[in-house]
Amino acid sequence: MSETRMCTSEYSLSYGDFKALNSITIDIPTNRITAIIGPSGCGKSTFLRSFNRMNELIPCVSTEGSVMLDGEDIFEKDVVELRKKVGMVFQRPNPFPKSIFDNVAYGPRIHGIRERTRLAAIVESSLKAAALWGEVRDNLGKSGLALSGGQQQRLCIARALAVEPEVILMDEPASALDPVATLKIEELMEQLKKDYTIVIVTHNMQQAARVSDLTAFMLTDENRAGNLIEFGPTRDIFTTPGDKRTEDYISGRFG
Amino acid sequence: MSSLRARKVAQGGAFSLIWLAAALSVGIMLLVVGYVVVRGLSHITLEFFTTPPRGGLSGEGGISSTIVATIYLVISTIVFATPLGVGAGIFLVEYADNFRSRFARRLVSAARFGVETLAGVPSIIFGLFGYALFVTAMHFGFSILSAALAGACLVIPVIIRTTEEALKSVPDSYREASLALGAGRWETIWKVVLPSSVSGISSGLILSAGRIVSETAIFYVTLGGSYRTPTSIMSSGRTMALHVYYLAMETRAFDKALATGAVLVVLIIMINLVINLISRRLSAGTGRR
Numbered sequence: 001m002s003e004t005r006m007c008t009s010e011y012s013l014s015y016g017d018f019k020a021l022n023s024i025t026i027d028i029p030t031n032r033i034t035a036i037i038g039p040s041g042c043g044k045s046t047f048l049r050s051f052n053r054m055n056e057l058i059p060c061v062s063t064e065g066s067v068m069l070d071g072e073d074i075f076e077k078d079v080v081e082l083r084k085k086v087g088m089v090f091q092r093p094n095p096f097p098k099s100i101f102d103n104v105a106y107g108p109r110i111h112g113i114r115e116r117t118r119l120a121a122i123v124e125s126s127l128k129a130a131a132l133w134g135e136v137r138d139n140l141g142k143s144g145l146a147l148s149g150g151q152q153q154r155l156c157i158a159r160a161l162a163v164e165p166e167v168i169l170m171d172e173p174a175s176a177l178d179p180v181a182t183l184k185i186e187e188l189m190e191q192l193k194k195d196y197t198i199v200i201v202t203h204n205m206q207q208a209a210r211v212s213d214l215t216a217f218m219l220t221d222e223n224r225a226g227n228l229i230e231f232g233p234t235r236d237i238f239t240t241p242g243d244k245r246t247e248d249y250i251s252g253r254f255g
Numbered sequence: 256m257s258s259l260r261a262r263k264v265a266q267g268g269a270f271s272l273i274w275l276a277a278a279l280s281v282g283i284m285l286l287v288v289g290y291v292v293v294r295g296l297s298h299i300t301l302e303f304f305t306t307p308p309r310g311g312l313s314g315e316g317g318i319s320s321t322i323v324a325t326i327y328l329v330i331s332t333i334v335f336a337t338p339l340g341v342g343a344g345i346f347l348v349e350y351a352d353n354f355r356s357r358f359a360r361r362l363v364s365a366a367r368f369g370v371e372t373l374a375g376v377p378s379i380i381f382g383l384f385g386y387a388l389f390v391t392a393m394h395f396g397f398s399i400l401s402a403a404l405a406g407a408c409l410v411i412p413v414i415i416r417t418t419e420e421a422l423k424s425v426p427d428s429y430r431e432a433s434l435a436l437g438a439g440r441w442e443t444i445w446k447v448v449l450p451s452s453v454s455g456i457s458s459g460l461i462l463s464a465g466r467i468v469s470e471t472a473i474f475y476v477t478l479g480g481s482y483r484t485p486t487s488i489m490s491s492g493r494t495m496a497l498h499v500y501y502l503a504m505e506t507r508a509f510d511k512a513l514a515t516g517a518v519l520v521v522l523i524i525m526i527n528l529v530i531n532l533i534s535r536r537l538s539a540g541t542g543r544r
Binding site: 052054057059060079080081082083084087088090092094095096097098106107110111156159160163 | 352353354355426428429431432433434435436437438439442446447450451
């Protein structure tokens with residue numbers, strides 16, 4: 001087991017009076033792909049968004065417990081600094097209506113890089129790392145929206161990589177893509193885990209089994225709050241689950 | 256079978272009524288525009304555009320100074336109204352819903368209600384307000400400045416609403432993507448949201464310019480009615496619409512009123528065409544090319 005990159009400890013989240021996440025404790029190891037699976041509405045996306053504090057955009061959210069990055073409490077860090085280190089890729093590809101170059105350069109520019117040559121170098125290396133360089137190298141001025149869905153999602157990954165994060169959160173990154181594009185994203189994740197720590201939420205259990213090293217299974221309790229039921233190496237979760245509910249879910253009995 | 260026939264008859268009747276309504280409304284519009292243009296056209300010469308009105312009962316002269324006054328007034332009104340209107344629109348869409356305190360939320364809903372109410376207030380009320388505040392109390396007199404400030408009050412609700420619509424049409428996924436990269440709220444608005452909504456916002460501004468060009472009552476009581484070419488922001492003046500009013504009511508040159516009216520109508524049609532063009536580009540811009 002490699003060292004812990006991020007961890008939560010008895011972490012709960014509420015929307016007003018409604019508790020959406022109930023006391024979740026988990027360790028996300030470095031340079032591994034951790035998959036979060038579970039049925040719709042179990043709070044997996046909400047949990048994922050806790051790692052870069054995206055839930056704060058919703059007004060009445062309150063949290064308990066702690067979330068740590070490299071041993072530091074993320075709620076005490078500057079949120080800009082946190083999001084620079086913890087990047088995110090969304091369910092639907094969401095490139096800006098800007099050129100491919102400007103999409104990737106957006107983050108570095110925000111963080112103060114102005115020189116054209118440096119930006120160009122970052123854009124090239126990010127697009128290469130996202131396995132998109134070969135397809136767009138001659139068209140960097142083209143609108144990001146002109147790309148296919150799968151290319152758009154790889155552009156979004158390149159955009160996230162450009163700010164040199166340590167962790168990449170992926171919220172069902174392939175759910176809006178066709179099988180070929182999905183496969184490309186999965187291969188890419190395999191490449192990226194050498195340099196990054198990846199947490200992926202997925203609906204697709206085969207995908208979790210294919211790409212992840214560890215799997216966390218979440219489920220709602222009787223109060224509709226999301227709980228972590230089981231967490232461990234993906235192989236164990238899928239072959240010898242410790243909990244009856246995990247077994248029922250992965251064998252397709254519900255969800 | 257007979258019920259089928261009855262339904263067909265009903266359908267035919269409904270269609271004829273709808274066609275009649277459409278034809279009538281287009282016909283009325285053509286009649287008005289046609290009457291104004293045809294009767295006014297004979298007076299429209301190059302000289303009409305280049306000479307100022309000479310005053311007096313006979314309504315001699317052209318409209319040059321009123322064109323200048325109209326341009327001055329439109330520009331100064333937009334200069335005053337844009338920062339306030341666009342700023343308020345940005346606030347209402349991007350910031351207003353993030354307040355947690357009940358008091359702040361009440362203030363925001365009061366502001367929303369205020370904007371809606373202002374949008375429905377008759378323009379002469381803004382005129383009276385402008386007369387009392389800018390012309391009299393602040394001693395700006397009948398001037399472009401007084402008129403532009405009153406005009407700004409009139410169009411700010413329009414600008415706020417179109418700005419709100421334009422901002423709301425920007426998908427939240429853009430904002431999320433930007434924030435997740437570590438951008439602040441304002442950076443996100445400035446670098447992503449505003450560039451994506453600039454055509455919507457500018458069509459609101461052009462709409463407001465059209466409103467300023469066509470309003471009369473509000474400027475009657477704030478701009479005065481001098482037919483001299485305005486030389487500074489403190490000059491009194493007469494917009495084209497106001498000139499139409501003066502010509503019709505205080506001179507015998509009714510045909511010149513129609514001629515000025517014809518120029519106005521053409522101008523408004525052009526403004527609407529520009530707005531159409533921009534909003535078509537707007538919808539093309541958000542789609543995938």
